[in-house]
Amino acid sequence: MKKALAFITFLYFTSNTFAQFSKNSEPFAHTFSIVARDTKTGEMAVGVQSHWFSVGTAVSWGQAGVGVVATQSFVNKSFGVRGLALMKNGKTAQETMDILLSNDGGKEVRQVGIIDAKGNVAVHTGKNCVDFAGHIKGANYSVQSNMMLNNKVPAAMAKAFEENWRLPLAERVLKALEAGQAVGGDIRGKQSAALLVVKGTSTNKPWDDDHLVDLRVDDHQAPLVELARLLKIKRAYNHMDAGDLATETNNMKKAMDEYNAAMKLFPNNLEMQYWTAITMANNKSIIKASEILHKIYLKEPNWREMTKRLPKAGLLQVSDLDFKELTR
Template identity: 70%
Template sequence: MRNSIFLFVFLGLIFSRTHAQFFKKDNGLAHTFSIVARDEKTGEIAVGVQSHWFSVGTSVSWAEAGVGAVATQSFTNKSFGVRGLALLKSGKTAHEALDILLSDDAGREVRQVGIVDAKGNVANFTGKNCVDFAGDLKGKNYAVQSNMMLTDAVPAAMAKSFEANAQLPLAERVLEALKAAQKVGGDIRGKQSAVLLVVKGEATDKPWDDNHLVDLRVDDHPEPLAELQRLLTVQRAYDHMNNGDLAVEKNDMPLAMKEYGAAMKMFPGNLEMQYWTAITLANNGDIQKAALMLKAIYAKEPNWRKMTQRLPKAGLLTVKENELKILVQ
């Protein structure tokens, strides 16, 4: 109850300062830390966030392939995400887009925004009424911003981490920056949700492939960054599985098995990865090795045996009848 009373009093004070009703039900609060960034080598664009607020990814993080990324936080204005990307798409730079967004915003002094465009231009803003500790920094191809932090060390820690991890893929690099923020205190209220969003640097005529390379959200978790790390590892494992499938299509079995092996090493407890690797072996004529793998899978989950029996009809298992009998033993 006391927390609720404090919040209403705080909102009332802010309202009286700006003389405008800028806090709307469909926007909400997101006192948090975030980073928007571009990978100079690949052109990929990303936004990463952590907050002690439920489902922060539904309001703070916005990105579009070939356009840029926006983080809108503190007293969040969701329209900044949609309008910001539209401005970038129209040819505005990150700084120009930010100036336009803030120009007619009655609540600008409680806003915090970070923007990166597809060329690596960055801009950010922290309103003077954002809750301490609040601040931001900009560097080459990235901008970091934070408010309601336990210490004032968060922006510098994020910037240092991002610059020091240039060898990492962009998603992992952004995640390390978020971890660095948490290590120096993070949100004064604690941890609850996080998001990691990565899109291509150039749009194509296949937008379904452009957005999103990585699109991971943790809506409610005691350790959101640890969970985000786990999910990213799972995605990387499935990336290897997809690469293996493509290699099979090209009849490059050595590459396919290498990719499948990498996937299973990253996610050893996943029976489905093991299963489809075994099926690929069977389709390639290695019935005995496939049967050994399948036997171990069936022991853990018998329903996979039923799956094997159904695959020939769908054309996904192309073996002789006697070979099928060996595979379902």
């Protein structure tokens, strides 16, 4: 009888305790991550990899001029939204952490990293997070991991982040993630990854500055490899955007420098080649533009039809003779 009562009590306790932190709105995200701030630019970032589908939709949260949050293990997504709101209202990273955990019945299975816009860092690893679990708090960063193959992940991530200080923040965070994976990573393997970077100050235009980088690999055999590829493409398109802005101010040297930088990063992208050629054509470099365009047409004839549609939209302004050359 006593054994039966003990068993019933155990079931009641564990089911109710588990219900406190395992709800449909609180997914598992056993993982390793980094929250970090660049002291030169003020940019803040979250990088994460996990053997879980679409980890970036649960773990990584950020807002320009406010801070970033990584919430993982048994994820409490509200920590992302509420954490950013608290920091926006003036709370430090540690004050925010204390408030979030103060009434959280599942705090011992939570793992959270927070950085505010002033560089204050807070990190928490609940005592019941699955081994190997731990964190390292450094200057303007913290790394945190749970359910790792071994206990080497946080140290490897911290070392990589500190050693690559010359890199832009996004690339630096990626190096930290790669280092964590290189020493073992998640005991279950790998499936998804994400990288989020926001500005250190807000222009009150979230459509412009909240997400400088927002990349997610939801399901992939090598998510960090794919994430690195996407980041490289992102950098290439940043150069394209800069080239377009230079064109608007008629700074053609800068425009061509930016377009060339983009094509070096992503040499096989036909669209980058195409708009570079159109810019050349609009600035009277018809022969060079024609050479590039006709190579593109051989690979994909639809680009010729695209060129024919540009004059109506005002995107190609050349003489009739030059237009025939560009579309022949």
